[in-house]
Amino acid sequence: MKSLVVRNLTYGYPDGRRALDGVNLEIEEGMRVCLAGKNGSGKTTLFLNIDGLLDGDGFISVKGMERSAESMARIRKSVGFLFSHVEHQFIMTDLLNDIILSVGDEASGAAAKKDIAMQWLERFDLARYADRNPLDLSTGEMKRAALAGVLARRPGLLLLDEPLGGLDRENGEKLAAMLRTLSTTMLIATHRRFMVEEVATHVAVMEEGRITGLYERSKALKRRDVRMLLF
Numbered sequence: 747m748k749s750l751v752v753r754n755l756t757y758g759y760p761d762g763r764r765a766l767d768g769v770n771l772e773i774e775e776g777m778r779v780c781l782a783g784k785n786g787s788g789k790t791t792l793f794l795n796i797d798g799l800l801d802g803d804g805f806i807s808v809k810g811m812e813r814s815a816e817s818m819a820r821i822r823k824s825v826g827f828l829f830s831h832v833e834h835q836f837i838m839t840d841l842l843n844d845i846i847l848s849v850g851d852e853a854s855g856a857a858a859k860k861d862i863a864m865q866w867l868e869r870f871d872l873a874r875y876a877d878r879n880p881l882d883l884s885t886g887e888m889k890r891a892a893l894a895g896v897l898a899r900r901p902g903l904l905l906l907d908e909p910l911g912g913l914d915r916e917n918g919e920k921l922a923a924m925l926r927t928l929s930t931t932m933l934i935a936t937h938r939r940f941m942v943e944e945v946a947t948h949v950a951v952m953e954e955g956r957i958t959g960l961y962e963r964s965k966a967l968k969r970r971d972v973r974m975l976l977f
């Protein structure tokens with residue numbers, strides 16, 4: 747089954763700028779696709795459309811659910827979106843309760859939900875911050891906390907917008923190792939070669955509001971246009 751199909755998607759911001767200009771992209775289940783493209787090429791705008799936060803013209807389906815007014819809530823439930831500015835992701839004033847909010851129907855009852863939330867915090871080495879306001883974490887800790895919250899919802903499709911931003915080398919490597927252990931299909935907007943080498947199965951190239959190619963990782967790393975987009 748295809749996890750994501752985007753066909754001829756266009757989107758213009760209210761000021762008239764055409765940020766997406768006919769995007770076509772198909773992602774098979776289990777693929778981890780790095781989305782490489784210059785600043786302003788439309789990566790974040792594409793993610794916002796896939797997650798239903800913007801409604802460009804064109805076709806989008808997520809896990810077989812075609813985008814429509816009726817399916818939007820279900821699509822949003824199955825998409826996990828890690829923003830590039832993760833401070834916008836937190837709802838509660840303490841980390842544990844924020845994660846608890848993300849734990850869905852897999853646990854019934856407050857105690858069971860709390861246990862699962864604590865396990866996510868432990869997995870991300872954040873248990874000692876359970877009572878802390880998420881906004882009082884360091885950039886890297888905040889990133890890990892936001893990702894824990896996104897994963898706790900057990901999304902079928904993960905959208906990660908520049909997930910290495912603000913992380914030090916050690917935490918960047920930990921994050922990459924953790925992402926590799928997940929079987930979740932993911933689309934990762936990134937400028938980092940490290941992410942492609944360590945996590946991606948494929949690379950998609952975005953230029954001026956379009957996807958201009960989708961390549962298997964080792965082929966992508968041999969391409970000059972791809973290498974020019976990564977550092």
Ligand SMILES: Nc1ncnc2c1ncn2[C@@H]1O[C@H](COP(=O)(O)OP(=O)(O)OP(=O)(O)O)[C@@H](O)[C@H]1O
Binds near residue numbers: 763783788790
């Ligand atoms: N809220 C907005 N209003 C108007 N134009 C916007 C808005 N957000 C983005 N744009 C424009 O849309 C285009 C695509 O931006 P987008 O943020 O999707 O790029 P990006 O590929 O994510 O870039 P980056 O690598 O810098 O994150 C850019 O020209 C940008 O200036």
Ligand SMILES: [Mg+2]
Binds near residue numbers: 789791
């Ligand atoms: Mg962006």
